[in-house]
Amino acid sequence: xxxxxxxxxxxxxxxxxxxxxxxxxxxxxxxxxxxxxxxxxxxxxxxxxxxxxxxxxxxxxxxxxxxxxxxxxxxxxxxxxxxxxxxxxxxxxxxxxxxxxxxxxxxxxxxxxxxxxxxxxxxxxxxxxxxxxxxxxxxxxxxxxxxxxxxxxxxxxxxxxxxxxxxxxxxxxxxxxxxxxxxxxxxxxxxxxxxxxxxxxxxxxxxxxxxxxxxxxxxxxxxxxxxxxxxxxxxxxxxxxxxxxx
Amino acid sequence: xxxxxxxxxxxxxxxxxxxxxxxxxxxxxxxxxxxxxxxxxxxxxxxxxxxxxxxxxxxxxxxxxxxxxxxxxxxxxx
Ligand SMILES: [Zn+2]
Numbered sequence: 001x002x003x004x005x006x007x008x009x010x011x012x013x014x015x016x017x018x019x020x021x022x023x024x025x026x027x028x029x030x031x032x033x034x035x036x037x038x039x040x041x042x043x044x045x046x047x048x049x050x051x052x053x054x055x056x057x058x059x060x061x062x063x064x065x066x067x068x069x070x071x072x073x074x075x076x077x078x079x080x081x082x083x084x085x086x087x088x089x090x091x092x093x094x095x096x097x098x099x100x101x102x103x104x105x106x107x108x109x110x111x112x113x114x115x116x117x118x119x120x121x122x123x124x125x126x127x128x129x130x131x132x133x134x135x136x137x138x139x140x141x142x143x144x145x146x147x148x149x150x151x152x153x154x155x156x157x158x159x160x161x162x163x164x165x166x167x168x169x170x171x172x173x174x175x176x177x178x179x180x181x182x183x184x185x186x187x188x189x190x191x192x193x194x195x196x197x198x199x200x201x202x203x204x205x206x207x208x209x210x211x212x213x214x215x216x217x218x219x220x221x222x223x224x225x226x227x228x229x230x231x232x233x234x235x236x237x238x239x240x241x242x243x244x245x246x
Numbered sequence: 247x248x249x250x251x252x253x254x255x256x257x258x259x260x261x262x263x264x265x266x267x268x269x270x271x272x273x274x275x276x277x278x279x280x281x282x283x284x285x286x287x288x289x290x291x292x293x294x295x296x297x298x299x300x301x302x303x304x305x306x307x308x309x310x311x312x313x314x315x316x317x318x319x320x321x322x323x324x
Pocket of ligand 1: 165232238
């Protein structure tokens with residue numbers, strides 16, 4: 001049952017409509033990493049009425065998170081992010097089921113943590129986790145949206161297994177720049193990145209994503225560049241996959 | 247051949263320029279990658295992704311007169 005009044009603002013949009021809203025409320029989204037990008041995304045998913053949200057993180061809230069990480073305030077300092085996040089998400093929308101996993105995603109546990117989800121939102125801050133998500137999502141046939149941000153910039157890559165290019169197709173090098181607190185991260189960058197990435201997630205959940213891309217967001221100038229991507233038939237992760245819709 | 251080269255994200259700050267016109271004497275994306283990374287040694291360290299005419303490009307791809315090439319880093323934080 002869709003709460004037509006509560007979601008009237010988004011149901012009124014043609015390419016959501018009642019059908020899209022039903023799909024959203026029937027979806028389970030796993031948010032891996034509920035820091036800058038992930039916390040904003042989790043809040044948006046709760047507000048738009050995603051049926052079940054699984055928040056996965058092993059961090060506790062620190063003071064230097066508060067300038068950019070939605071869902072947390074001063075009362076949450078020192079608490080596990082998943083606990084604070086779940087409380088806030090339920091306060092925003094009681095009808096959303098929230099599962100908490102107080103653990104980091106690794107190559108070993110990735111499949112068990114994301115199994116059963118309709119989509120994975122990658123809010124992690126390193127390429128080791130991203131590649132673990134990439135492989136597990138391909139093994140399980142689960143779409144995901146990669147997000148990353150640093151300073152004023154963000155990148156977003158939505159991946160539909162067997163249909164659009166995966167991270168290995170693009171051969172994105174594993175370059176770790178160090179923590180956000182050291183390199184710097186401006187709060188508007190995570191808001192812009194999450195806004196674009198959640199829209200991409202919705203386009204996947206409502207069956208509307210047609211082509212792969214990388215979006216490069218610049219929160220200082222307010223610009224977003226799009227680079228179209230194509231699958232690499234020789235990709236070691238997804239080269240042999242074909243897409244099954246639904 | 248003449249190329250238009252655009253830098254995205256922090257490459258703009260590192261190079262100190264958004265867009266430049268280049269007289270390119272090479273043939274492939276790899277040739278251009280070498281020229282750009284020798285002028286900006288930090289690019290290769292951060293990882294250089296390249297798009298030609300708004301499509302993701304591999305090093306083996308041929309470049310053509312008038313192409314617009316975008317050069318950007320993989321962003322890694324969260
Ligand atoms: Zn692939």
